[in-house]
Amino acid sequence: xxxxxxxxxxxxxxxxxxxxxxxxxxxxxxxxxxxxxxxxxxxxxxxxxxxxxxxxxxxxxxxxxxxxxxxxxxxxxxxxxxxxxxxxxxxxxxxxxxxxxxxxxxxxxxxxxxxxxxxxxxxxxxxxxxxxxxxxxxxxxxxxxxxxxxxxxxxxxxxxxxxxxxxxxxxxxxxxxxxxxxxxxxxxxxxxxxxxxxxxxxxxxxxxxxxxxxxxxxxxxxxxxxxxxxxxxxxxxxxxxxxxxxxxxxxxx
Amino acid sequence: xxxxxxxxxxxxxxxxxxxxxxxxxxxxxxxxxxxxxxxxxxxxxxxxxxxxxxxx
Numbered sequence: 001x002x003x004x005x006x007x008x009x010x011x012x013x014x015x016x017x018x019x020x021x022x023x024x025x026x027x028x029x030x031x032x033x034x035x036x037x038x039x040x041x042x043x044x045x046x047x048x049x050x051x052x053x054x055x056x057x058x059x060x061x062x063x064x065x066x067x068x069x070x071x072x073x074x075x076x077x078x079x080x081x082x083x084x085x086x087x088x089x090x091x092x093x094x095x096x097x098x099x100x101x102x103x104x105x106x107x108x109x110x111x112x113x114x115x116x117x118x119x120x121x122x123x124x125x126x127x128x129x130x131x132x133x134x135x136x137x138x139x140x141x142x143x144x145x146x147x148x149x150x151x152x153x154x155x156x157x158x159x160x161x162x163x164x165x166x167x168x169x170x171x172x173x174x175x176x177x178x179x180x181x182x183x184x185x186x187x188x189x190x191x192x193x194x195x196x197x198x199x200x201x202x203x204x205x206x207x208x209x210x211x212x213x214x215x216x217x218x219x220x221x222x223x224x225x226x227x228x229x230x231x232x233x234x235x236x237x238x239x240x241x242x243x244x245x246x247x248x249x250x251x252x253x
Numbered sequence: 254x255x256x257x258x259x260x261x262x263x264x265x266x267x268x269x270x271x272x273x274x275x276x277x278x279x280x281x282x283x284x285x286x287x288x289x290x291x292x293x294x295x296x297x298x299x300x301x302x303x304x305x306x307x308x309x
Contacts, residue, residue, distance in 0.1 A: 057257045061264045068268070107275050115264040122260050220272065227279045234286035237300065238293065245298045 015091055017233045024226045031226065035219035042216045045209035052206070061119040063209050066194070067217035069112035072140060073175055075105030075221060079147070080172040083165035093229070095161035096236075098168060099151045100228035104221060106144035113137060124188060132181035133189035136174060143171045157236060 014020050042063070052059035079101045085094030116134070117127045128134065147164055154160040182191040193201045200207050 057261055060261050064264060064268050104275065107271050111268055111271055114267050118260045118264045118267075122255075122257050224275060224279055227283060231279065231283045231286050234283070234290055238286060238289045241290075241293045241298045241300060244300075245293070245296070 015093060017093065017096075020093055021230060021233060024230055028223065028226055031219060031223045035216060035223045038212060038216035038219055042209060042213035045212055049206050049209045055123060058119055058122055059206065061115050062206075063213045065112060065115040065119060066210055067214040068108050068115060069137065070214055071217045071221050072105060072109040072112050072137065073178060074218070075101050075108060076140065076144075076168075076172065076175055078225070079105065079168050080175075083168040086161050086165040087169075093233075095157065095165070096229050096232045097225070098161075098165065099157065100232050101225055102144050102148045102151065104224050104228065106141065106148065108217075108221070109137065109141040109144055113141060129188050131187040131189055132185035133178065133187045136178045136181050140174055140178060143174065147171075157232075157239075 014023070046060055046063040049060070049063075051057050055062075079098045082094045082098035082101070085091040086098065113134075120129075121127050147168060150164045150167060151157070151160050179192075181187060182189055194207070194210065202210070
């Protein structure tokens with residue numbers, strides 16, 4: 001048999017689930033340690049930060065609300081890139097990545113909605129308003145749930161991969177809508193104060209804890225995502241092996 | 254009316270519960286899948302790619 005593995009690059013070699021399992025197994029302990037360490041530093045900085053002159057102590061909710069909202073959007077972007085991988089390159093791990101990111105993204109979106117609500121009650125005087133930012137994030141939450149349901153709707157995960165990838169890409173239109181909703185419409189939610197063309201408008205005493213918490217949340221996401229991807233590869237292996245075993249019995253009978 | 258500290262506490266508690274729950278689910282799922290793989294291998298079921306590699 002001719003050897004087709006010679007021209008394989010580093011990224012292509014990752015397409016081999018066995019190699020991915022070996023590599024992710026080596027990376028995970030360091031990634032998890034970095035996540036725990038940055039979370040500990042971030043939490044310390046969040047509670048060492050001064051109280052806001054208007055928000056008082058509730059400003060501390062911002063240190064977990066804003067990173068959760070960023071991660072809610074980043075996770076969907078990871079799913080959209082993975083979907084391109086499924087549709088264009090048929091990368092065997094792209095669908096595994098998209099499927100396993102959805103529940104994690106749903107958790108971060110849920111947290112951004114919940115902590116936002118818990119901040120809104122004392123600061124705005126209301127738990128919830130149907131303004132453009134809150135509504136578009138709520139739509140993102142529903143999309144995560146819908147994609148989770150679609151991925152589980154079919155017995156064979158490979159059959160669910162393509163429709164789920166198409167739906168994920170169609171739903172990506174919501175991400176710029178979320179980001180710019182505070183500029184396009186008159187929302188109760190405040191406009192961007194960190195990622196702005198003219199630089200952040202937050203005082204460093206609050207900006208730094210926020211950024212460290214954002215790094216911690218990002219590391220937490222990638223740790224959980226890698227773990228969930230490994231689980232999904234094992235789940236598919238078990239399914240394949242059971243099918244093979246059943247076929248072997250069928251042939252033997 | 255709840256104090257502002259209560260809102261901060263509830264936010265952090267909900268975040269800890271949600272992320273902790275997610276981590277626990279993923280860890281337990283991984284253990285269950287590896288146990289299944291171990292059981293299949295103990296029964297002598299092999300993955301096709303392993304069988305090919307062994308016979309080569």
